[in-house]
Every structure is written in structure tokens, then in C-alpha cells.
Amino acid sequence: MIDCEQVRELIPWYVNGTLPGDEAAAVAGHIAQCADCRQELAQTLQVSLQVRSAIDRTQSMPEDVWDRVKRERGEISLGSLNLGSFLLGLYLGLSVTRKGRPRVTSNLRLLGRQVSLYQTREEEENNGT
Amino acid sequence: MAHERDLLAMVARRDEASFQQLYEEFATRIFRYTLTLLRDRHLAEEVVQETMTTVWSKASTYCGKSRVSTWIFGIARHKACDILRNEEKGARTTGSPLVIDDPAPGIERKEQVLAAIDTLPPDQREIVFLTFYENLSYRTIANLLDIPEGTVKSRMFHAKKKLTEALT
Numbered sequence: 001m002i003d004c005e006q007v008r009e010l011i012p013w014y015v016n017g018t019l020p021g022d023e024a025a026a027v028a029g030h031i032a033q034c035a036d037c038r039q040e041l042a043q044t045l046q047v048s049l050q051v052r053s054a055i056d057r058t059q060s061m062p063e064d065v066w067d068r069v070k071r072e073r074g075e076i077s078l079g080s081l082n083l084g085s086f087l088l089g090l091y092l093g094l095s096v097t098r099k100g101r102p103r104v105t106s107n108l109r110l111l112g113r114q115v116s117l118y119q120t121r122e123e124e125e126n127n128g129t
Numbered sequence: 130m131a132h133e134r135d136l137l138a139m140v141a142r143r144d145e146a147s148f149q150q151l152y153e154e155f156a157t158r159i160f161r162y163t164l165t166l167l168r169d170r171h172l173a174e175e176v177v178q179e180t181m182t183t184v185w186s187k188a189s190t191y192c193g194k195s196r197v198s199t200w201i202f203g204i205a206r207h208k209a210c211d212i213l214r215n216e217e218k219g220a221r222t223t224g225s226p227l228v229i230d231d232p233a234p235g236i237e238r239k240e241q242v243l244a245a246i247d248t249l250p251p252d253q254r255e256i257v258f259l260t261f262y263e264n265l266s267y268r269t270i271a272n273l274l275d276i277p278e279g280t281v282k283s284r285m286f287h288a289k290k291k292l293t294e295a296l297t
Binding site: 012015017019043044051052057061062066068069072105 | 185239258
């Protein structure tokens with residue numbers, strides 16, 4: 001049997017759905033019979049939703065960090081073009097690799113996911129084609 | 130999860146588009162995680178940059194024992210902890226609280242929630258973020274932070290008590 005103290009320790013992970021099956025079943029069984037732990041569950045659920053929602057609204061990443069990552073790897077961005085929206089858009093980028101070769105990248109943004117249309121391959125750069 | 134592993138495998142083969150997709154999926158999450166730890170926007174950006182550069186160079190060393198997200202968060206945490214250690218030596222003085230970037234209805238409540246998170250000690254803030262925002266299990270968090278599972282539960286217990294008092 002699992003007591004109130006053990007249940008209250010586990011409730012945050014019962015709420016986020018990551019408890020292993022046996023622990024989740026034990027917590028569910030206890031909560032069905034314990035009004036105090038049911039209240040604890042309701043409070044934790046409310047806190048978790050509020051935390052998630054608030055963090056979702058915090059500062060997002062500045063766009064230039066991606067360019068900085070590329071520079072760090074020895075690639076210099078010459079310019080890029082971003083058309084459309086987060087849901088549907090097109091990205092075209094032109095950069096120079098550390099070997100001095102041009103790299104063209106073209107991605108289609110579809111429902112928030114990147115689909116590669118074209119990019120200069122590393123082998124092509126190595127062969128100089 | 131298989132999707133993240135596929136992406137990382139492609140990154141290990143130097144596929145630029147997969148790296149960019151991995152960046153799109155993780156950059157903001159790493160940024161918010163390290164912002165929770167460091168409370169400094171510029172340092173958090175620096176950690177994202179260094180973390181993703183490490184992911185690019187070390188992708189082939191990922192051995193699949195943990196989830197890709199846990200591996201990447203582990204790299205970010207390591208870099209953030211280096212900064213915190215330097216801070217303890219006096220390299221930096223104070224951080225700034227988390228701030229809302231996107232004004233919308235209910236903004237005051239969200240500011241109140243962030244202020245409540247901000248009053249927590251860093252080790253409790255981190256557990257709250259990883260549990261409620263990243264949806265990690267207490268076992269994964271214990272592995273990531275290299276602390277006993279009991280410590281994860283105890284930090285969460287105290288954090289939740291403070292948050293409940295502040296928000297209800």
C-alpha cells in the first residue's frame with residue numbers, strides 16, 4: 001500500500017504522465033479513496049498548467065543565433081530570404097564554408113516543420129563541383 | 130523519439146538540413162531551460178550557440194543510452210553550470226528575472242506565475258521546469274542532474290508548496 005506522503009511526492013509526475021505503470025496505478029488507486037490527495041492533485045494540475053503556459057510566453061530565441069552557430073562552425077552567412085509564415089514559407093540561404101566554397105540552402109516550411117528542398121552537399125564542396 | 134534519433138544520425142553524417150531541423154526543435158527549449166538556470170538572456174543565447182555547436186561536432190559520439198533530448202539538455206546544463214561556477218568566482222553579479230515577450234490576454238496572471246517561479250532557489254526552479262515544461266520523469270531528471278531520485282522528489286515537494294501558496 002502507498003500512503004499520502006508517498007502519493008504527494010509522486011503527483012507531479014502522475015500529472016505529467018511519466019510515472020511507470022505500477023506507480024501510476026498505485027497513485028490512481030489511492031486518489032480514488034483519499035479526498036485530501038485528490039485536492040493535492042487538482043492543485044498540482046493547476047500549478048503545472050499555469051507554469052507551462054507562462055513559460056510558453058517567455059522570451060523566444062533571437063533569429064541571429066542560428067547564424068552565430070554557423071559562424072562558429074566556420075561558415076559565413078552571405079544572406080538569406082525568408083518568405084511566408086511559420087505555417088507555410090520558403091527559406092533561401094547563401095553562405096561560404098570554411099574552405100571558401102559557396103553553400104546554397106533552400107527549405108520549405110510546412111506546418112512548422114522544415115523540409116529540405118536543396119542544399120549544396122559536403123561531397124560536392126569537397127569535389128569543388 | 131525515433132524522429133530525433135534519425136535527425137541526430139543524419140547530423141553525424143554532416144547533413145545540414147537535419148542539423149537545422151534539430152536546431153529549430155531544440156534551440157528555444159534549450160534557451161528557456163538555460164534562462165531558467167542563469168536568468169540572463171545573453172548568457173542563455175551563448176549556451177544555445179555552444180550547445181548546438183557541440184551537437185554538430187559530437188553527434189557521432191551519441192550512443193543511444195538516453196533520449197536525444199536528455200543528451201542535448203545534458204550538454205546545455207554542463208555549459209550553464211560552467212557559467213554558474215564562474216559566477217560564483219565573481220565574474221558576474223546578478224541575473225534578470227524571466228519576462229513575458231508576447232503580450233496577450235491573461236498577461237498579468239502569467240507575470241505573477243513567472244515571478245513566483247523566480248522566487249524559487251535555482252535547484253527547485255530547474256526541477257519545476259523539467260517536470261512541468263519538459264515533461265521529464267523523475268528518473269530522467271535524476272540522471273540528467275546526477276542526483277538521487279529522492280532529492281528530485283524532495284526539491285519538487287518544496288517548490289510545489291511555495292508555488293501553490295503563491296498562486297492559490
